[in-house]
Amino acid sequence: MKKYVSAVVDTPEILEQFLRRELGLSRKQISQAKFREEGICVNGERYRVTAAVKPGDQVTVLLESEDRESAHLVSGCGTLRILYEDEDILAVDKPSGMVVHPSHGHYEDSLANMAARYFREKGMAVRIRPVGRLDKDTSGIVLFAKNQVAAARLSEQKNSGEFCKEYLALVQGVPEQQKGTICTDMNKDPESLMKMKTVEKGLRAVTHYEIRQVFQDYSLIRVSIETGRTHQIRVHMASIGHPLLGDRLYGKDMRMERTALHAAACCFRQPFTGEKIQLQAELPEDMKKVMDENICII
Numbered sequence: 001m002k003k004y005v006s007a008v009v010d011t012p013e014i015l016e017q018f019l020r021r022e023l024g025l026s027r028k029q030i031s032q033a034k035f036r037e038e039g040i041c042v043n044g045e046r047y048r049v050t051a052a053v054k055p056g057d058q059v060t061v062l063l064e065s066e067d068r069e070s071a072h073l074v075s076g077c078g079t080l081r082i083l084y085e086d087e088d089i090l091a092v093d094k095p096s097g098m099v100v101h102p103s104h105g106h107y108e109d110s111l112a113n114m115a116a117r118y119f120r121e122k123g124m125a126v127r128i129r130p131v132g133r134l135d136k137d138t139s140g141i142v143l144f145a146k147n148q149v150a151a152a153r154l155s156e157q158k159n160s161g162e163f164c165k166e167y168l169a170l171v172q173g174v175p176e177q178q179k180g181t182i183c184t185d186m187n188k189d190p191e192s193l194m195k196m197k198t199v200e201k202g203l204r205a206v207t208h209y210e211i212r213q214v215f216q217d218y219s220l221i222r223v224s225i226e227t228g229r230t231h232q233i234r235v236h237m238a239s240i241g242h243p244l245l246g247d248r249l250y251g252k253d254m255r256m257e258r259t260a261l262h263a264a265a266c267c268f269r270q271p272f273t274g275e276k277i278q279l280q281a282e283l284p285e286d287m288k289k290v291m292d293e294n295i296c297i298i
Contacts, residue, residue, distance in 0.1 A: 001119075001126045003088070003147040005272065006060040009053045015042065016049040018059060029063065029149060036062050064147040073102065073128060075120055076113025083279050088150040088271055089143060090115065093281040096139040096258045100130050115144050131155065132165075132228065137246075140263025140281045141165065145271075153271035158228075163268040167223040167233060168212070170260035170287060171242040172253050174219045175211060182207045182236040186229045195249055196231045198239045205229045207236040213291070214298040218245060218253070220291065222264075233261060245290065260287055 007022050019025045019040070025033075030049060033039040040047055041060045053059065081093035094100065094111050102110045112128045119126040129151040131143040145151035157163035187202035189195040206226035213220040219242070223233050234250050237243055243251030245260040266279045 001064065001124050001146060002062065003064040003149070004060055004062055005149075006058065009055055009057040009059060012052060012054050014049075015040070015047060015051055015053050015059070018053055019049065019061065023059075023061065024153075025061065025149075026152075029152075030061075033061050033063060036065055038062050063149050073116040074108045074113055075117035076109055076111075077117075078109075078114050080114055080118050083141065083281060084277065086270065088146050089154075089277075090118075090146065091141060091143050091266070091279055094134055094139055094142045094263075096137050096284065096286070099136045100133045100142060111142060132158065134263055135231070135259070135261075137259040138167075138261045138263060139284045140167070141266045141279055142263070143266070143268075150271040154268060157268050157271075161226070164224065164266070165263055166265040167225075168262045168264045168283060168287070169221050169223055169233060169237065170245040170256070170290060171219050171221055171237050172245065172251060173217065173242050174214050175209065175221070175240065175242055179210045180208070180240075182209070182240060184236065184239055186232065186235055196229065196235050198235060203227075203229055205232050205236065207233060209237070211298075213296050215291070215294040215296055218294075234259065256286060256290055258286070260290070262287060 005023055009018060016030060019030050034049065038046065039062050040049060042053055042057050083093055084091040099106045099110045101112055112130060115128050126146050129145040131145055131151060131154045134140060134142060143154065145154055154163060183206050184198040185200065185202035186196050186205045187199045189197040204227055207223060209221045209223045211219050212222050225232055234244055234247055238250035245253045246256030247259045262284060264281055264283065269276055
């Protein structure tokens with residue numbers, strides 16, 4: 001899908017400096033645009049980035065052309081639960097039991113396959129770019145960027161902490177503290193192909209949690225993470241004695257058929273306008289059912 005950005009020059013300067021200052025483009029993005037037909041234009045004419053521009057000039061940059069489509073992805077079946085969409089972003093509510101990316105045994109039924117079908121049916125040539133991922137069992141918010149620059153800017157927001165995602169989880173028992181932070185490093189468990197474990201010196205991992213509701217023998221907690229390690233929330237909560245319900249790797253309470261983790265809220269800035277966007281995904285029915293079957297104490 002074609003993506004243009006444009007702006008009017010306000011002060012005399014070299015075009016490349018204007019592209020970096022006003023449009024926020026990196027040297028790599030400018031270099032890529034230079035080789036596209038109509039890639040960098042001033043007042044409708046192709047222009048060298050080393051040339052000067054003057055006040056009133058209209059600068060237009062083609063950031064992505066129509067040929068960047070995920071042709072390798074098979075169109076998946078099913079209907080996306082769309083939470084938000086604009087010309088740069090698609091946000092959906094992923095059901096549990098579905099992988100985000102195609103993988104072994106899931107070459108046609110991933111969330112990316114469904115997104116590919118959605119864009120094709122709308123006549124949009126979009127390369128599928130998930131911004132982050134969720135485990136197969138985890139439900140909730142997943143973002144897709146519709147162009148390369150949007151993906152890069154959202155990734156920068158994640159690295160800076162401006163992109164925030166919050167999770168809801170059902171955990172065994174009740175943590176001693178109403179709020180807490182777990183700062184234990186993590187690494188792969190050498191005795192398992194699937195598991196991660198906490199270690200003294202490993203990959204930095206920081207998890208914040210807060211109790212939202214307390215039931216007879218489990219709790220609903222809200223969780224946010226500063227780092228995105230594999231199984232981070234599951235491993236950290238299990239490390240303090242409160243594994244997630246339904247977690248077959250790190251827990252024992254199987255009253256749910258899947259790990260009780262849901263990406264419930266997300267906050268970020270629109271990558272081009274800077275507008276603050278806040279999204280929420282309703283708690284899924286399987287987690288609601290477990291909560292409805294028990295009396296809330298607090």
